[in-house]
Amino acid sequence: MPESDTLLNIDNIAANCIGLRVRMLNRLVTNLYDEGLRPFGLKVSQVNILVATWKLGTARPAEMCKVLQMDVSTLSRNVDRMKARGWLETMPDPDGRAQPFKLTAQGRDVLEKILPVWREIQDKAITLLGAETLDWLNRSVRQLSSQAK
Amino acid sequence: MPESDTLLNIDNIAANCIGLRVRMLNRLVTNLYDEGLRPFGLKVSQVNILVATWKLGTARPAEMCKVLQMDVSTLSRNVDRMKARGWLETMPDPDGRAQPFKLTAQGRDVLEKILPVWREIQDKAITLLGAETLDWLNRSVRQLSSQAK
DNA sequence: ATCATATGCTTGCATATACAAATTCAGCGA
DNA sequence: TCGCTGAATTTGTATATGCAAGCATATGAT
Numbered sequence: 001m002p003e004s005d006t007l008l009n010i011d012n013i014a015a016n017c018i019g020l021r022v023r024m025l026n027r028l029v030t031n032l033y034d035e036g037l038r039p040f041g042l043k044v045s046q047v048n049i050l051v052a053t054w055k056l057g058t059a060r061p062a063e064m065c066k067v068l069q070m071d072v073s074t075l076s077r078n079v080d081r082m083k084a085r086g087w088l089e090t091m092p093d094p095d096g097r098a099q100p101f102k103l104t105a106q107g108r109d110v111l112e113k114i115l116p117v118w119r120e121i122q123d124k125a126i127t128l129l130g131a132e133t134l135d136w137l138n139r140s141v142r143q144l145s146s147q148a149k
Numbered sequence: 150m151p152e153s154d155t156l157l158n159i160d161n162i163a164a165n166c167i168g169l170r171v172r173m174l175n176r177l178v179t180n181l182y183d184e185g186l187r188p189f190g191l192k193v194s195q196v197n198i199l200v201a202t203w204k205l206g207t208a209r210p211a212e213m214c215k216v217l218q219m220d221v222s223t224l225s226r227n228v229d230r231m232k233a234r235g236w237l238e239t240m241p242d243p244d245g246r247a248q249p250f251k252l253t254a255q256g257r258d259v260l261e262k263i264l265p266v267w268r269e270i271q272d273k274a275i276t277l278l279g280a281e282t283l284d285w286l287n288r289s290v291r292q293l294s295s296q297a298k
Numbered sequence: 299a300t301c302a303t304a305t306g307c308t309t310g311c312a313t314a315t316a317c318a319a320a321t322t323c324a325g326c327g328a
Numbered sequence: 329t330c331g332c333t334g335a336a337t338t339t340g341t342a343t344a345t346g347c348a349a350g351c352a353t354a355t356g357a358t
Binding site (some may be wrong): 006009010011013014016017018019020021022023024025026027028029030031032033044045047048051052054055068069070111112115118119121122125126128129130133134136137138139140141143144145147148 | 162171
């Protein structure tokens, strides 16, 4: 491959790499949420887990990881921290390997407390990104999730 | 606020949170690129830095962090690792505080070697996400970058 | 009943991420 | 020139992320 072709191709990465852009978007959006949530002592990552737990009722780690497309080890350590804060509690289970957990009353309280701030941040994100963002993100995530292992 | 309203609002986070969806998209897309790049012993994060360095020629950390919307401390440690691998080298600078760096020949070689694989992964991502993805991502990132501090 | 395999989760390790504090140096004013 | 302020970067700390390996338990085959 001639030198000039290589140059063009490297420039192609710079101009078009989806991995780069998704990661930048992630940093920007995560910072937006984390900044707003800072007074409450938690980050968007933990809010996501609280909400997912609320949805599932009694949550099995492997199941939640499938929903959130997250490695089980990542979830495992976050659940530890959130149990230590009294937001989650482990439930008994006939299967000795399972470690299902659910929201505590405190965990539920946290969710209620952050609701107005979440709304503010969400509105800001929609204003910045455009109204069609949500549809767009949902389609992309659904499509990629269905392909992922 | 009545109980039922709270329930609806928590469900609203579950159904609509942009922070959640962007983070899921980031995990899915990052894993897609990292999996493809694994044979080459680097990840998409380092590819992004290599390409940005190639673009900038001589890169100042603060400048690159503005471009990539990344904290300077995050870049600092990655540049350390990449210098240790011989892909980047620090340049002298009249300003004693500055630590500008540039690509080494080895760093340039790495970029050339991964080009075909990057192309494959990028094609797969475009197929999965749709052709209009890139425009949308570019618009979103540009819009958010211009607002960020 | 036993053994092999599969499942569910945790732990070890390396990197990614960002805030806060420390460090080093530049530039400016008295 | 002395010291003050600000800028560029690194270091300390905590969380996020995923792979590989470990551990305990369940399940299936013989």
